Amino acid sequence: xxxxxxxxxxxxxxxxxxxxxxxxxxxxxxxxxxxxxxxxxxxxxxxxxxxxxxxxxxxxxxxxxxxxxxxxxxxxxxxxxxxxxxxxxxxxxxxxxxxxxxxxxxxxxxxxxxxxxxxxxxxxxxxxxxxxxxxxxxxxxxxxxxxxxxxxxxxxxxxxxx
Numbered sequence: 001x002x003x004x005x006x007x008x009x010x011x012x013x014x015x016x017x018x019x020x021x022x023x024x025x026x027x028x029x030x031x032x033x034x035x036x037x038x039x040x041x042x043x044x045x046x047x048x049x050x051x052x053x054x055x056x057x058x059x060x061x062x063x064x065x066x067x068x069x070x071x072x073x074x075x076x077x078x079x080x081x082x083x084x085x086x087x088x089x090x091x092x093x094x095x096x097x098x099x100x101x102x103x104x105x106x107x108x109x110x111x112x113x114x115x116x117x118x119x120x121x122x123x124x125x126x127x128x129x130x131x132x133x134x135x136x137x138x139x140x141x142x143x144x145x146x147x148x149x150x151x152x153x154x155x156x157x158x159x160x161x162x
Contacts, residue, residue: 003016004055009056010047010055012052013032013035013055014052016031017031038055042058044056
């Protein structure tokens with residue numbers, strides 16, 4: 001998945017193969033099998049191009065990481081304690097990034113900045129996180145999963161190293 005995320009565009013098996021072969025010897029069929037498995041699991045979509053396919057990530061790396069964090073947090077029997085422990089593991093730079101993200105999440109949609117280069121990974125073009133609190137005097141909306149995140153990333157094989 002990291003190779004597909006790296007380009008942030010549809011890629012062929014051949015492109016991924018050539019990129020991986022810069023680091024190690026690997027067979028075309030191995031790359032093809034891994035991309036096919038990722039497609040079957042819903043991590044990538046593919047479109048036929050001649051006799052080959054072009055594969056494209058269904059979710060951004062940031063959305064994948066967010067879904068993993070949400071899944072882990074929701075499984076805790078004490079979410080507040082889990083967050084405190086997690087924050088305790090963070091560096092000062094990570095905590096500052098978290099403070100920035102919370103400030104952005106609290107700004108009304110109409111006032112959110114369009115570019116978040118200091119929070120997003122450079123090539124990913126991630127969007128600002130969606131607001132999680134409703135405006136004053138309104139009921140919170142029913143909670144839904146992000147449209148581009150996989151249904152249950154914790155149960156899927158970790159695609160981060162591919």
